[in-house]
Amino acid sequence: MTRPACVPVLRAGWGIVMVATLVALLPLLPGPLARIATGGGASRLVMLFHPDPLALSALLLVALVGLYSGLAGALACSAAAFAVAGGPVVSAMAGACVIVALRDGAARRGRGTGGVLGMALLSMLLSTGGGIAPAIPPGIDPIAFATAGQAGLSRGLVLPVAVLMATWPLLHLSWRPGGGRRHLSALRMADVAGFVVGCHLWLRLLACYPDIPVLSERWGYALLALAAGLFLAASLRALVARDIRRVLSGLFGGTAALPVMVTGLGLVARANDLPDMLGGVVACLMLLMAAGCIVWVALLRLVDAMEAEAGRLVLMHLGGLATLMPRLSVLLSVGLLAVGGLPPLIGFSIAWMLLRLFGGLPHGGSLAHEIPIACVMIVMGVAWGVRLLALVRLVGVALCGRPRTPRGAGACDPAWPILGRCVVGVVMACVVSVLPGAWLVVAHAGMAQVARQANGLVGMDAAALFAVPSPDGVSVLVPVHGLVLLLVVGGMVGIVWRMRGVSATRQVATWEQGAPPVPPWMPFGDPLTQVGAGVFVRLLQDMAGWPDGAAIWLRRALRAWRACGRYLVLPLRRVPNAPDRLASLALPVGVAIAMILLCWLS
Amino acid sequence: MGALAAGMQGLLLSGMHLVLMMVMAPVCARVIAWCRQGLAGGGGPVAPLLRWRMIARIWGRSGMRAASGAGVTALAPWVALSMVLAAVLLVPSFSLGMMGEDGSDLLMVSGLLFAATALLHVVGLASGQGREGRMAAMLLVGMMLLVPALVMAVAVPWMATPGTTIAGLVRFMRMTQDSAGIRGPLALAGGAFILVGVDRVAAGGGRAFNVMMDNLAGPDRAVMLFARDLVTLAWITLGGDLLWPDAIVIPDTTGSPRLFVGMMAAIALWGVRTLGLCGVVACLRTFVMASGQVARLRAGLALLCGCLAIVLLFAGREFG
Secondary structure, three states, X not given: OHHHHHHHHHHHHHXXXXXXXXXXXXXXXXXXXXXXXXXXXXXXXXXXXXXXXXXXXXXXXXXXXXXXXXXXXHHHHHHHHHHHHEOHHHHHHHHHHHHHXXXXXXXXXXXXXXXXXXXXXXXXXXXXXXXXXXXXXXXXXXXXXXXXXXXHHHHHHHHHHHHHHHHOOOOOOOOOOOOOOOOOOOOOHHHHHHHHHHHHHHHHHHHHOOOOHHHHHHHHHHHHHHHHHHHHHHHHHHHHOOEHHHHHHHHHXXXXXXXXXXXXXXXXXXXXXXXXXXXXXXXXXXXXXXXXXXXXXXXXXXXXXXXXXXXXXXXXXXXXXHXXXXXXXXXXXXXXXXXXXXXXXXXXXXXXXXXXXXXXXXXXXXXXXXXXXXXXXXXHHHHHHHHXXXXXXXXXXXXOOOOOXXXXXXXXXXXXXXXXXXXXXXXXXXXXXXXXXXXXXXXHXXXXXXXXXXXXXXXXXXXXXXXXXXXXXXXXXXXXHHHHHHHHHHHHHHHHHHHHOHHHOEEEOOOOOOOOOOOOOOOOOOHHHOOOHHHHHHHHHHHOOOOHHHHHHHHHHXXXXXXXXXXXXXXXXXXXXXXXXXXXXXXXXXXXXXXXXXXHHO | OHXXXXXXXXXXXXXXXXXXXXXXXXXXXXXXXXXXXXXXXOOOOOOOOHHHHHHHHHHHOOOEEEOOOHHHHHHHHHHHHHHHHHHHHXXXXXXXXXOOHHHOEHHHHHHHHHHHHHHHHHHHHHOOOHHHHHHHHHHHHHHHOOHHHHHHHHHHHHXXXXXXXXXXXXXXXXXXXOOHHHHHHHHHHHHHHHHHXXXXXXXXXXXXXXXXXXXXXXXXHHHHHHHHHHHHHHHHHHHHHHHOHHHOEOOOOOOOHHHHHHHHHHHHHHHHHHHHHHHHHHHHHHHHOOOOOHHHHHHHHHHHHHHHHHHHHXXXXXXX
């Protein structure tokens, strides 16, 4: 059988790619890299596969995802590798391949067409303007290189739109707050490769956006508001989803809306000429890319192992996994806490950097200038609360309680090789939490390229490895201190625990509070008496006080919107199978639009 | 000599602070309950050690926990207690100069306290019972409504003062000449923190919290009660630090006798401030939040405090 034989070969291939990328990134061998980057070799090879330092850091992460995803995600990961490190046309085509490879069968029709259109637009934009892909040759002023007068203005208008369209399906951005199969796809390992490609595209945007202050600032604030709304929509999707992979997909959509927000902050920083804040933005974006990739790879590995043991991970079929598979549950809790933002872990460091960056926005104006930023912060706070509630709902329904179905009750810890791989993933997530500076040392050349500085590596000492990079040059956060404090205090509490003999506590059957005894065909008790997945949503609706009349108006507005949409498409609805034919027309139409834009821009 | 003496002083101050907070936590909970009884018309002696005696009695019993979800119930109260103790070590109460002062980041302290409270409520979901689970879900959703208010309350001191730590904030307020424009917003942020700490079951005998612990007995139950009191006191202390940062002593010389007298005075000041805030909390619980829809009202009030703080901070800058 060829299938089991392919997988070790694939893994070996991705391992070689990782080692090669690491060797190229670390400041040991700068010579050959510079020669390749400036096109010293065959120019055709450069057009095809052309890694500069920014692409190399993303390539390292894509190789990590490829290593973990095995055969199922091989196509998406290879396409992602070319999308990240290829020349201008190759990368756009490979990006379109990634979008197609990530398509979910149950999603609504034509879901990725906007992304493919965006990739086509990007390829046209990149290949005209001397583009973003080649590194800036030394001796040329980067600002003059990036701006080109009138062409720079129109590129400044169109570039964020193109990148937004291209990364819309990659980063799972969506305005729909529903949690069903049409709105939300089950998260797989290949989606993390799409996340790395999306982050890489936003980093490129920040690197090569032309230097026009007013336009840059407007786009920055627009991206900020947009990302806040998308974060809220993703958190709502995570709250109402009904199985674990879809809840994780909603949480992932929240994490993936953050690069858009940080890029918006970077555009504002560049417009207002704040070099400290720009450096903090670039560091935050790099750390977000790496930490998002590592934590989500670890989480998905755990969920794959859980699915093998406990069957389809529908929330109302599971329960009591903390008792049935304790080790996997502990690892899953650590991963979820890292996503949710518990203090020493990486989610908290990113939230800290984000809040500091908000504080670093220019406050020179009056109160009227602060109100939009305060509104954005309130929306982010609401979204963060909904996200935490979705996490607690996942833990409370799946991990706590009693099993709900016999299949869910048959779960147990997987064998040691599989468990070992999950432990390695979670340990890597903890390492990235404790040593955030290490990734920045690896990726410093890419950071220098984005921030348009000539010399990237400022003097890095051992203490900088442990510190989260300061977003405004003043404040410092060292996660190791928090970890050490928690360990010391935990040790003291553990001594008290041991002395009191709490481990010898006897376990009794739960008191049924006077209810009649459970029939014998329900050995774990009646599943309906437990807190279910809908209780949290219903309580939130009750407590947050959604007024009764508002639901009626919302439904009327939605009905009107859908009716308008139907009338607009009315001529096409006479043709049977209209959406299918539309989808295949999308690429030629996209190419036509891109050619028109090309003529207009040049 | 200087560094060693400073280290020893820091260790001593941290130890005193920790012992003070741990001893005073159930006392403050009892004071809040007594104030509420008095305001609601009932009488009775203060009996400040009543809650301590109850906790000690429960600690002395033999332990028992439900068989389903035993893993979560065994660990969660103790992990929550260690998180609260770590947060309490970071929040200054009567003086600065404690160990780990540079790590007393405002967001980290808020995050630790919030996570500890969430973990305490997750214990109710562990055994899979209906009533306990619904009480736990209600308390958890009520907590999540507070997150936007917390974000604003942390952002306001960050925008008003340079730096992110509580110790840095206190030092800045002591050293700056013109602090009139910052005291108002900081006080409002402190008010938001105190509103976050006004638990629906803030003072002893909260019905929902007791229902949540129906299947626990012994040391686990005692640790849950104690951790809840400590969390309330930590929020009150954090709010008090922002309301009145001048009450905290900054020890700049080591080992002088005037310092000892100063410390005693600072501890007395802290005691008075905390008891006053306990009275304020009791008034809030009795008059403002007496109705059923407490969670929504609390979240709305805290968010209003945060927004008013932002308005005051930037409106002041516009005119001066």
